[in-house]
Amino acid sequence: MGASQQEQGPLRVALLGCGVVGSEVARLLTQQSADLASRVGAPLELVGIAVRDASAPRPLAASVDRSLLTEDAEGLVARADIVIEVMGGIEPARTLLLRAIESGAAVVTANKALLAEDGPTLYKAADTAGVDIYFEAAVAGAIPIVRPVRESLAGDSVRRILGIVNGTTNYVLDQMASTGMSFDDAVKQAQDLGYAEADPTADVEGFDAAAKAAILASLAFHTRVSLEDVAREGITRITADDVAWAAQTGHVIKLLAIAESVTGDDGAHGVSVRVHPALVPLTHPLAGVRGAFNAVFVEADAAGELMFYGRGAGGAPTASAVLGDVVSAARHRVLGGKGPEESTYAALPILPASTAVTRYQVRLAVDDRPGVLAQVAQVLASKGVSIEAVRQPSEPSVPGADGAEDDGSTGVAHLVITTHAAAEAALAATVDAIAVLEPVQEITSVLRVEGA
Amino acid sequence: MGASQQEQGPLRVALLGCGVVGSEVARLLTQQSADLASRVGAPLELVGIAVRDASAPRPLAASVDRSLLTEDAEGLVARADIVIEVMGGIEPARTLLLRAIESGAAVVTANKALLAEDGPTLYKAADTAGVDIYFEAAVAGAIPIVRPVRESLAGDSVRRILGIVNGTTNYVLDQMASTGMSFDDAVKQAQDLGYAEADPTADVEGFDAAAKAAILASLAFHTRVSLEDVAREGITRITADDVAWAAQTGHVIKLLAIAESVTGDDGAHGVSVRVHPALVPLTHPLAGVRGAFNAVFVEADAAGELMFYGRGAGGAPTASAVLGDVVSAARHRVLGGKGPEESTYAALPILPASTAVTRYQVRLAVDDRPGVLAQVAQVLASKGVSIEAVRQPSEPSVPGADGAEDDGSTGVAHLVITTHAAAEAALAATVDAIAVLEPVQEITSVLRVEGA
Incomplete structure (x- = not known):
C-alpha cells in the first residue's frame, strides 16, 4: 500500500534509526513541517521511527514523540510512502530498504557502507519498482555533492575527483600539522572530542573514505564501482616528521579519495579509484580544509575546477542532506516524475591504482x-x-x-x-x-x- | 508544436546566441552527443542557432556547423523542444523565451539581468504552460549553486548567503592585495586580460553582483526579490591603502553579495539583500578565493557552513552549467516530471540593508x-x-x-x-x-x- 498516490493528502514518512542522525531528522521533520509542506506541496507526516529497543533512554531524541517509536520495522515500512534509513550497517538495513521499494515507497538512505557493498541491488530494485532512491547524505554529510555530480554536471565530462571525505582523519592530520603532535596523540584527542570512534580503524585505515570514493566514482564516470575496486591506504604510517617536512616543502598531508579518468598501458580508457594520504600544495583549495570539515574538488572538461565544502558528519548536517532528498522524493509523489536512476552506460574498466x-x-x-x-x-x-x-x-x-x-x-x-x-x-x-x-x-x- | 513528446526520438534543441557561451554550448552538444543521449535517454538534436547576422565571421565558433545559423529566431523557437538562451540583454531575449514557453518548449537561460529584472513573468509563464525553466548558469557560472539551494537545501533553513559572484571585481581586488597596485591599474590589467569590459561599470559598481544576489535571495528565502530590492555599493572607492590596512589587521577585501535573514526594529522577520565591499577575515574560506574565481558561502540551520567554489564566467564553464540544465529538462521530456518552479510561499518582507x-x-x-x-x-x-x-x-x-x-x-x-x-x-x-x-x-x- 506504500505506493498509493494522494494528490494533496499527507505523505507518510517512516524513519529507520533514531541515533545521532535519526533524532535530528525527526526533529527537523516536526519543527519545519510548515515549510516542508509548502516546498513539497503536501504535508509530510512522520508515522513511525523504528528502533531496536523502544524502551531505551534516548537523551539525543528528547524532542521526539516517544509514541512514534516502534520495534516493528517491517510493519512500519509497509505503511510508508517514503522510507528514510539512517540505522547504518548492512543488515537489516538492506532487507528493510528492499521491502520498502517492493511495496512502492521511495527511499532515502545515508548508508554509504551498504551502497558501496551492494548499491546495485537497491538501484535495480528501485528501477524495477519505478520509485526514487536518493542518498546525498551517504557522501560528505551536508555537502551537496551527489546531486551536483549526477545532475549539474550531467552535460560535462568529469576528469578527476579529489575528496577529503572523512572528517576524523582530516581532524587528525590537521592537528598534527598545526601542533606537531604525533599520530597517536592526535587520534586520542579526536576520540576525546567525539570525532573518532573508540576503534578508529574504519576511519584511519581509509575504509570509510573508500566507500565514499566508490559511490562518487560510480556517479562521476557512469560506471559501476564497488568497495573492492578501491585501492586503499590509511594514515597510520604518517608521522609528525612527515607532516613537518610537508610544511617545509609547501604542502599539507591530506587523506584523499581519488577517482580519475586514466589511460592504461594498452591505451585503454578506464577509471582509477583510490584512497591514500597525499601531499597537497598549500596553494590548492583543498589545503585550506581544516579540522573535521570535508571538501570535494572536481575537475571537469568544461566546468574546470569546482570545490564543494562543508560538514561531512554530525547529526544536523547529515539530517539536512537527508531532508533535501526527502523533499525531492516527496515532490515526485505529488507532482509526478522520478529522480535519476543508476547510470552505468559508460561501463569503463577499473584500472589498478598503479595506472595513475x-x-x-x-x-x-x-x-x-x-x-x-x-x-x-x-x-x-x-x-x-x-x-x-x-x-x-x-x-x-x-x-x-x-x-x-x-x-x-x-x-x-x-x-x-x-x-x-x-x-x-x-x-x-x-x-x-x-x-x-x-x-x-x-x-x-x-x-x-x-x-x- | 514545441510540446510534442516523443518517447525515444531526438529532442530538438534551439540555441539563441552564438557568442563566447553559445559557441561552447554548440560545441559540447555536438562533441558529447553520445554521452548526452545516454544520460538523457534520447538524442539531443541541435536544430538551429539564432544570431543577429548569420554571415558575420565567427572565430569563436569555428567548430559550429554554419548551416545551423539563422536570423529567424522566432521561427527557430517554434520548432524546438528545448530552447537555450545565451544571448543576454532584456530584449529580444524575454520575448523569445516567452514565445518558447507558450509553444510548450522547456527553456534554459543564463540571463541574470533578465531574471533579476523580470524573472517572475517568465516563471509564471512556465508554470502556466507546465514547462521547465532552468537557470543554473545565471549565477556563478559553472558552480552548481542554484540546484543545491533549490533542491539539496530544500529540507533546511538558509540563514545567510555570502557570495563572491563577480570574477572581474575579485580579480581586481586580488591584484590590489597581492601586488599593492591601485584600483585603476588593477582594472586596466583586468581589461588587458579580458576579465573586464571596456566599460567596467556593471562589474565594479556591483550591478552584476546585485542581479545574482537577487536571484540567490529569491531561491534561498522563498521570497520574490528583484534587482531594485538590492542595496548596492561597488568597489570604486577602495584604495590600495584600504587593501594594505585590511591585510595588516588579518583581513582581505572582497565584493560580497549578501542575502540574510534579519529581524527588523519592530521584531518582524525579513530578508536583507545587499552588495558591498567588506573585510573578510583571512581565516574564512572565502578569503582564499583568488583571481577571477567565484564562491558562494551558505550558512544553514542544520547543514551549518557550506561553500561552493569554481569558475564564475567564461565560455566553457558557463556552457557546462547550461548543459546540466538541458539534460534535466530533456530527461523530463523523456521520462515525465518537472523541475522546481518559483517558490515564493514565504513572501518575507525585504528589509533595508541598514537592518543588518x-x-x-x-x-x-x-x-x-x-x-x-x-x-x-x-x-x-x-x-x-x-x-x-x-x-x-x-x-x-x-x-x-x-x-x-x-x-x-x-x-x-x-x-x-x-x-x-x-x-x-x-x-x-x-x-x-x-x-x-x-x-x-x-x-x-x-x-x-x-x-x-
Whole structure:
C-alpha cells in the first residue's frame, strides 16, 4: 500500500534509526513541517521511527514523540510512502530498504557502507519498482555533492575527483600539522572530542573514505564501482616528521579519495579509484580544509575546477542532506516524475591504482658529504623519472614531536626529491635503486603529490 | 508544436546566441552527443542557432556547423523542444523565451539581468504552460549553486548567503592585495586580460553582483526579490591603502553579495539583500578565493557552513552549467516530471540593508599624541557601540602604492577600530561624533566586516 498516490493528502514518512542522525531528522521533520509542506506541496507526516529497543533512554531524541517509536520495522515500512534509513550497517538495513521499494515507497538512505557493498541491488530494485532512491547524505554529510555530480554536471565530462571525505582523519592530520603532535596523540584527542570512534580503524585505515570514493566514482564516470575496486591506504604510517617536512616543502598531508579518468598501458580508457594520504600544495583549495570539515574538488572538461565544502558528519548536517532528498522524493509523489536512476552506460574498466601517473615526494636520510645528491639524481635519470626539485633543507622544527631521530651531529643530511608525474612501477624501481646506494642511510618516506 | 513528446526520438534543441557561451554550448552538444543521449535517454538534436547576422565571421565558433545559423529566431523557437538562451540583454531575449514557453518548449537561460529584472513573468509563464525553466548558469557560472539551494537545501533553513559572484571585481581586488597596485591599474590589467569590459561599470559598481544576489535571495528565502530590492555599493572607492590596512589587521577585501535573514526594529522577520565591499577575515574560506574565481558561502540551520567554489564566467564553464540544465529538462521530456518552479510561499518582507547588524572597521587619522585613543573610545561607549579591538598599528607597507599621504613626520597616527556587531544607524552616528573630535584629522574609511 506504500505506493498509493494522494494528490494533496499527507505523505507518510517512516524513519529507520533514531541515533545521532535519526533524532535530528525527526526533529527537523516536526519543527519545519510548515515549510516542508509548502516546498513539497503536501504535508509530510512522520508515522513511525523504528528502533531496536523502544524502551531505551534516548537523551539525543528528547524532542521526539516517544509514541512514534516502534520495534516493528517491517510493519512500519509497509505503511510508508517514503522510507528514510539512517540505522547504518548492512543488515537489516538492506532487507528493510528492499521491502520498502517492493511495496512502492521511495527511499532515502545515508548508508554509504551498504551502497558501496551492494548499491546495485537497491538501484535495480528501485528501477524495477519505478520509485526514487536518493542518498546525498551517504557522501560528505551536508555537502551537496551527489546531486551536483549526477545532475549539474550531467552535460560535462568529469576528469578527476579529489575528496577529503572523512572528517576524523582530516581532524587528525590537521592537528598534527598545526601542533606537531604525533599520530597517536592526535587520534586520542579526536576520540576525546567525539570525532573518532573508540576503534578508529574504519576511519584511519581509509575504509570509510573508500566507500565514499566508490559511490562518487560510480556517479562521476557512469560506471559501476564497488568497495573492492578501491585501492586503499590509511594514515597510520604518517608521522609528525612527515607532516613537518610537508610544511617545509609547501604542502599539507591530506587523506584523499581519488577517482580519475586514466589511460592504461594498452591505451585503454578506464577509471582509477583510490584512497591514500597525499601531499597537497598549500596553494590548492583543498589545503585550506581544516579540522573535521570535508571538501570535494572536481575537475571537469568544461566546468574546470569546482570545490564543494562543508560538514561531512554530525547529526544536523547529515539530517539536512537527508531532508533535501526527502523533499525531492516527496515532490515526485505529488507532482509526478522520478529522480535519476543508476547510470552505468559508460561501463569503463577499473584500472589498478598503479595506472595513475602522479608526482611523488621521496625523502631520504643520506651521509652528509658532497656528491650524494648527484648520485641520487643519476639514479632517477637512469630510470626515466624526471626530477622537479631536489631540496637539501635544514631539519624542520617539529613542535612537540616526540623524539627526533637525529641529534644534528651525526653526519646525516636529508634529501627531499619531488618528481614530475611518473608511473608507480618506475617510481618503485627508482626507490629500490636509490635505497641500495652506499651513502643512502634510509628511505624515510614516499608520498604521492596530488592537486598540483 | 514545441510540446510534442516523443518517447525515444531526438529532442530538438534551439540555441539563441552564438557568442563566447553559445559557441561552447554548440560545441559540447555536438562533441558529447553520445554521452548526452545516454544520460538523457534520447538524442539531443541541435536544430538551429539564432544570431543577429548569420554571415558575420565567427572565430569563436569555428567548430559550429554554419548551416545551423539563422536570423529567424522566432521561427527557430517554434520548432524546438528545448530552447537555450545565451544571448543576454532584456530584449529580444524575454520575448523569445516567452514565445518558447507558450509553444510548450522547456527553456534554459543564463540571463541574470533578465531574471533579476523580470524573472517572475517568465516563471509564471512556465508554470502556466507546465514547462521547465532552468537557470543554473545565471549565477556563478559553472558552480552548481542554484540546484543545491533549490533542491539539496530544500529540507533546511538558509540563514545567510555570502557570495563572491563577480570574477572581474575579485580579480581586481586580488591584484590590489597581492601586488599593492591601485584600483585603476588593477582594472586596466583586468581589461588587458579580458576579465573586464571596456566599460567596467556593471562589474565594479556591483550591478552584476546585485542581479545574482537577487536571484540567490529569491531561491534561498522563498521570497520574490528583484534587482531594485538590492542595496548596492561597488568597489570604486577602495584604495590600495584600504587593501594594505585590511591585510595588516588579518583581513582581505572582497565584493560580497549578501542575502540574510534579519529581524527588523519592530521584531518582524525579513530578508536583507545587499552588495558591498567588506573585510573578510583571512581565516574564512572565502578569503582564499583568488583571481577571477567565484564562491558562494551558505550558512544553514542544520547543514551549518557550506561553500561552493569554481569558475564564475567564461565560455566553457558557463556552457557546462547550461548543459546540466538541458539534460534535466530533456530527461523530463523523456521520462515525465518537472523541475522546481518559483517558490515564493514565504513572501518575507525585504528589509533595508541598514537592518543588518554587522561588525565594522573604522580607520582614522589622528594627531599623534597621548589620550586620543581614550577620547575616541569614549565616543563609541556613549553611542552604545561595543569595541572589539582598537589598534594603533605602524603604517602598513604598500608595495607600489602611489603616493602615501603621510611622510612619517607630520605627527599623524592611525587608529583602526573594529566594533562588535552594531546597527548601521548607531555606527553612522558614532562616526559623525568621532569626526568632529578635535584631534581627529580624517575618517579614512568605514568598512563592514563579514564572515566572522
